Amino acid sequence: MTRPIVISMGDPAGIGPEMVAKAWDARRERALPPFVAVGDRRAITRVWDGPVAAVSDLKAVSQVFPEALPVLTVEDAGDIVPGAPDADGARCTVRALELATGLVRSGAGRALVTGPVSKAQLYEIGFTYPGQTEFVAERCGIARDNAVMMLAGPGLRVVPMTTHVALAEVPGLLTVDLILAKARVTARAMTRNFGIAHPRLAFAGLNPHAGENGALGREELDVMQPAIEILRGEGIDVRGPLAADTMFHARARAAYDVALCPYHDQALVPLKTLFFDEGVNITLGLPIVRTSPDHGTAFGIAGKGQAHPGATIAAILMADEAATHRARCTTTA
Numbered sequence: 170m171t172r173p174i175v176i177s178m179g180d181p182a183g184i185g186p187e188m189v190a191k192a193w194d195a196r197r198e199r200a201l202p203p204f205v206a207v208g209d210r211r212a213i214t215r216v217w218d219g220p221v222a223a224v225s226d227l228k229a230v231s232q233v234f235p236e237a238l239p240v241l242t243v244e245d246a247g248d249i250v251p252g253a254p255d256a257d258g259a260r261c262t263v264r265a266l267e268l269a270t271g272l273v274r275s276g277a278g279r280a281l282v283t284g285p286v287s288k289a290q291l292y293e294i295g296f297t298y299p300g301q302t303e304f305v306a307e308r309c310g311i312a313r314d315n316a317v318m319m320l321a322g323p324g325l326r327v328v329p330m331t332t333h334v335a336l337a338e339v340p341g342l343l344t345v346d347l348i349l350a351k352a353r354v355t356a357r358a359m360t361r362n363f364g365i366a367h368p369r370l371a372f373a374g375l376n377p378h379a380g381e382n383g384a385l386g387r388e389e390l391d392v393m394q395p396a397i398e399i400l401r402g403e404g405i406d407v408r409g410p411l412a413a414d415t416m417f418h419a420r421a422r423a424a425y426d427v428a429l430c431p432y433h434d435q436a437l438v439p440l441k442t443l444f445f446d447e448g449v450n451i452t453l454g455l456p457i458v459r460t461s462p463d464h465g466t467a468f469g470i471a472g473k474g475q476a477h478p479g480a481t482i483a484a485i486l487m488a489d490e491a492a493t494h495r496a497r498c499t500t501t502a
Contacts, residue, residue: 176205178209179466180259181258183284187472187478190238210240224240227272254468255290259296284481285467287466309455317355319355319427327436329431331431339432352396355368356370356405359426363426364497379410458488460488
């Protein structure tokens with residue numbers, strides 16, 4: 170019996186529950202593997218009138234999945250009003266994330282998909298992590314800095330080497346050690362999660378035109394190039410630093426498997442521009458597979474039936490793909 174993918178629904182007042190329900194609706198059309206939603210089942214029934222089946226054991230998911238959306242309910246989220254997040258909903262979000270992570274970590278689920286959350290609401294109830302990535306990493310026994318965020322669409326994968334920090338801080342954070350750590354995790358994960366035996370990594374320069382040989386900044390010469398030479402010495406296929414403004418068109422993307430970018434927007438702008446409804450956040454460096462749709466809670470349209478499920482479906486499919494590749498690696502190791 171196939172173990173299910175486990176989905177924490179995210180904030181119950183956001184579009185996460187609706188996206189899970191719409192993904193289930195598309196299960197046959199998109200050939201989705203069995204999955205179970207974790208959270209308050211009322212978050213789904215508030216916005217969807219399809220069939221829902223309460224489950225208490227993940228072994229029942231495959232049996233009920235063809236005819237109903239399996240839901241594993243956590244504690245009451247209070248009065249759920251789509252588009253109106255509150256503290257009860259935030260507490261439910263954390264409990265669902267904790268349970269879903271534990272189920273996958275224990276082996277009961279084959280991969281984790283996390284729905285969109287409101288960080289502002291989580292911080293108000295004392296959540297001390299920058300985001301779900303760091304929470305999941307800690308629960309898996311992995312240091313926060315060793316978890317690498319990759320954003321992926323049908324024709325592009327990107328890794329921001331620094332994430333949620335002010336742009337002014339990036340040059341000081343971009344060190345040889347940081348670049349080496351991110352690149353090594355990325356290279357291993359490309360093989361483990363995507364089955365690419367010899368992944369091609371491309372580095373975007375920090376400065377315009379990749380620094381113009383030092384005329385527009387020296388980070389490429391003093392920091393990035395030394396790290397790239399070390400990686401090449403380790404047998405990793407690396408190119409760059411490249412001018413970021415010319416490395417994301419179709420012909421350029423064909424020359425690499427993943428782009429590593431010095432700062433957040435340099436990576437996410439091209440990904441979201443090209444594949445907004447299909448973007449997936451996958452965390453590299455974890456002992457489990459974890460993906461997430463690359464969009465937020467969208468409280469403004471929650472409960473109105475307007476949200477597009479493409480990214481959630483893509484996150485489920487990518488989680489399934491990565492879990493399958495990992496199982497093959499374990500079998501053949």
